[in-house]
Amino acid sequence: MTTSFSLAVVGGDGIGPEVTAQALAVLDVVAPAHGLSFATTDYDLGARRYHATGETLPDSVLEEIRGHDAILLGAVGDPSVPSGVLERGLLLKLRFALDHYVNLRPSKLYSGVATPLGDHVTSRGDIDFVVVREGTEGPYVGNGGAIRVGTPHELATEVSINTAFGVERVVRDAFARAQARPRKKLTLVHKNNVLVHAGHLWTRTVDAVATEFPEVSVDYLHVDAATIFLVTDPARFDVIVTDNLFGDILTDLAAAITGGIGLAASGNVNPDGTAPSMFEPVHGSAPDIAGQSKADPTAAILSGGMLLDHLGFPEAAAQITAAVEADITERSSTPRSTEEVGEAIASRVAGGVPVG
Numbered sequence: 490m491t492t493s494f495s496l497a498v499v500g501g502d503g504i505g506p507e508v509t510a511q512a513l514a515v516l517d518v519v520a521p522a523h524g525l526s527f528a529t530t531d532y533d534l535g536a537r538r539y540h541a542t543g544e545t546l547p548d549s550v551l552e553e554i555r556g557h558d559a560i561l562l563g564a565v566g567d568p569s570v571p572s573g574v575l576e577r578g579l580l581l582k583l584r585f586a587l588d589h590y591v592n593l594r595p596s597k598l599y600s601g602v603a604t605p606l607g608d609h610v611t612s613r614g615d616i617d618f619v620v621v622r623e624g625t626e627g628p629y630v631g632n633g634g635a636i637r638v639g640t641p642h643e644l645a646t647e648v649s650i651n652t653a654f655g656v657e658r659v660v661r662d663a664f665a666r667a668q669a670r671p672r673k674k675l676t677l678v679h680k681n682n683v684l685v686h687a688g689h690l691w692t693r694t695v696d697a698v699a700t701e702f703p704e705v706s707v708d709y710l711h712v713d714a715a716t717i718f719l720v721t722d723p724a725r726f727d728v729i730v731t732d733n734l735f736g737d738i739l740t741d742l743a744a745a746i747t748g749g750i751g752l753a754a755s756g757n758v759n760p761d762g763t764a765p766s767m768f769e770p771v772h773g774s775a776p777d778i779a780g781q782s783k784a785d786p787t788a789a790i791l792s793g794g795m796l797l798d799h800l801g802f803p804e805a806a807a808q809i810t811a812a813v814e815a816d817i818t819e820r821s822s823t824p825r826s827t828e829e830v831g832e833a834i835a836s837r838v839a840g841g842v843p844v845g
């Protein structure tokens with residue numbers, strides 16, 4: 490019996506469509522062996538549509554996308570469009586409207602992967618953590634404004650919104666993830682020595698929810714110190730829970746120490762299932778390499794794996810991870826095109842790489 494899922498595909502801008510094509514190709518290879526099939530709908534959203542129609546994400550299109558089982562997204566943003574228009578009007582509109590309150594960003598250092606950490610890395614297998622980034626609040630909600638723009642007296646605000654409801658649900662999700670992992674450790678990252686209003690809400694919430702998860706050990710780091718330890722002692726982390734902005738910044742750093750931004754996958758998860766979750770690489774549209782087949786599609790392919798896991802097919806997801814791990818372990822210094830990397834991973838999936 491085949492289970493069919495509908496997938497909304499938003500390639501987006503720059504390298505987005507290039508890497509998404511490879512992720513879809515890998516999903517097509519892995520699906521039949523697990524009794525799965527995908528009906529995909531491509532959405533022309535991003536800079537091209539914006540220039541043609543002035544639209545970023547019309548509500549009618551949002552509602553169509555909402556009708557799918559899951560979303561695969563490439564990246565959004567283009568130098569020809571004022572900064573923020575597509576990022577807010579398309580990407581964040583999707584995340585907020587579909588209540589993607591858990592922005593899940595795993596980081597693992599695979600064997601053979603070059604890392605700038607060099608001699609700091611004593612045991613690669615120990616660098617295996619996940620950042621649970623709040624996805625619908627914080628300074629990204631657009632609560633702010635500017636007056637006297639362009640004058641020496643300009644005043645601009647960008648207010649970080651943190652609700653007890655929003656913080657508690659993501660903190661509870663992070664605890665549940667920590668509970669399910671072997672090390673059962675959760676680190677709250679914030680800046681509660683300065684951002685006392687939001688910071689104390691996060692701290693109190695973690696303390697309260699911790700009582701429901703007595704097996705999980707909890708610690709706290711200010712975000713500035715967290716950046717130190719991500720470089721000097723990344724193995725100390727298991728599950729990090731943090732707000733939208735800190736999580737955005739920390740996960741680019743996490744990507745850099747575990748092999749680069751081209752390997753970092755993510756899921757924008759709606760854990761309640763009230764709307765489809767969305768899977769995308771951590772990276773952006775990389776205008777500096779767009780259209781040159783230089784983008785590493787691995788992050789997009791791994792995001793496809795996260796999508797499978799979310800839909801309830803962990804064995805299929807593990808097959809993708811195993812194929813990626815085998816590919817990156819054997820990568821040579823000879824550069825490969827986006828398509829070559831995608832095809833190499835797809836053929837390892839097709840060949841049935843043993844899942845370790």
Ligand SMILES: NC(=O)C1=CN([C@@H]2O[C@H](COP(=O)(O)OP(=O)(O)OC[C@H]3O[C@@H](n4cnc5c(N)ncnc54)[C@H](O)[C@@H]3O)[C@@H](O)[C@H]2O)C=CC1
Nearest residue numbers: 564565566567576750751771772773774775777778784785
């Ligand atoms: N989720 C999304 O759609 C995101 C969108 N953006 C947008 O993307 C645009 C560019 O943003 P940047 O800050 O430059 O971040 P970026 O992640 O696009 O690029 C940063 C650097 O990483 C490299 N890079 C990124 N992905 C790569 C890949 N798969 N393989 C090899 N190299 C890769 C780029 O070439 C660039 O040198 C902006 O418009 C930004 O707003 C940025 C981050 C996330």
Ligand SMILES: CC(C)CC(=O)C(=O)O
Nearest residue numbers: 576577580581737771772
């Ligand atoms: C472009 C931003 C809205 C998103 C971003 O940088 C991210 O989610 O990592």
Ligand SMILES: [Mg+2]
Nearest residue numbers: 737738741771
């Ligand atoms: Mg980012």
